Amino acid sequence: MNIATENFVFDPQLLRRFDVNGPRYTSYPTADRFVEAFGADAAKDWLGKRNIGGISRPLSLYFHIPFCNTICYYCACNKIITKDHGRSAKYLKYLAKEIALQSEYLDGKHEAIQLHWGGGTPTFLSHDEMRQLMDATRRHFKLLDGGEYSIEVDPRKVDGATVALLGELGFNRMSVGVQDFDERVQQAVNRIQSEEETADVIAAARANGFKSISVDLIYGLPKQTVMGFNRTLERVLAMDPDRLSIYNYAHLPTLFKPQRRIAEPDLPSADAKMQILSLAIKKLTDAGYVFIGMDHFAKPDDELAVAQRQGRLHRNFQGYSTYADCDMLSFGISSIGKVGPTYSQNVKTLDEYYDRLDANTLPVFRGIELTADDILRRSIIQALMCHFELSIESIESAHLIDFRKYFAAELDDLKELERGGLLRVDREWITVLPPGRMLVRAISMVFDRYLRADRQRTRYSKVI
16 A cells, blocks of 8 residues: 555545534644733743753744735735835844844854744845845854755745745745646636746756755635646646645635635535545545645655654644754744743734834733643644654653543543544554544644633634
8 A cells, every 4th residue: 555545544524524613733822822921021031041951952943024015815824915125125124133132032052953934925035135134044043954944935926046046045945835726716816826937936946956845735715626626736746846735725704804805605615625625635645645644745755754754743833844842933023933831922013023123122922831731732732743643651751640530531522533433542542543634633622721611613714
């Protein structure tokens, strides 16, 4: 049996039965549980305490570049639509100020093994601006050899010269937004993008030594059909990416204004969405891709697949990662950092961001210091989402608990999922079975103490 399919079963009936609203668990506790009582002073204290006990984790750096030339109607990111590069020039000055400020407060080595530019559209920046941001970063942090340095790219705004510059600046991984090549879908979401310009960017990345190229697709968009998405998948597979992400479009127009421009009657039915997802999974696994988890697929020799096989896979704000023990410093509006047992999030508007930095204050507006219970539950959710199994004994010895007593209510709740064939619980292990792997979010939710307390799941998108 193909390595990509031996641990994977697609069961539409199970998916319909257990499909609930739930978080994506890029962190636990999730960002909606952060509190404003944890602000700039607390974040500053933890930057200074990073080295306590002699534990100096390597750093992961995230930069949020919020600018886009045009608006994609499906987008739920924190972005600013503009063609004015005066705005990005000002933003970069303040980013440099925040880099210097966090660096000044930071205890321990300033060595980074991971860096990511996200957005918005990071490739909105001019070549000079890209150099400027990387120079400001390297003034305060040493980017270690062999690290993972990635950027999100919009092929509509990038040529071969830009890709060459990105390689020169040290980037070695790229995430390419596609969503769908069907012209009717592209018109319905206001993102017109040709197959040719996408293929050119991927070819340029290969020519410039990029180690891993990922393509992002979305299912559930307006005007999407099974046949149309099949054509998109064939075109994408011909480009031979190392990884693919196939995200579920969550239509939440009350939360995200641009989505109000999408006509609801144009959205595919729940059944059609399920057929599109089923087709995508079959097509990718037949092509040899391994299901990593949630919505991610990778070639068997890609670092993500290797890390999963070796038990090193991790989950953070950028999704799945091969670096498990990093502290993450994040820069720019709305970005979320993780230092020690804390998370902190920056203010969400440019005016607030500039005001805080003008006052020489970290632009943090909320965060959380994790309790022992949070850390315990986070380790369980990480294990389930990354490895599809959990050693009860390892949790007991790491956290000094009696698992069955501590999680009596949770184990009781798992019985329904066990009867449904999603998982198996025995004395030593909780194992997510092949039919349950697509529903690992729903399984993880059982261990979320905050959800157990309020049961208000309406704020989240559907699992599938």
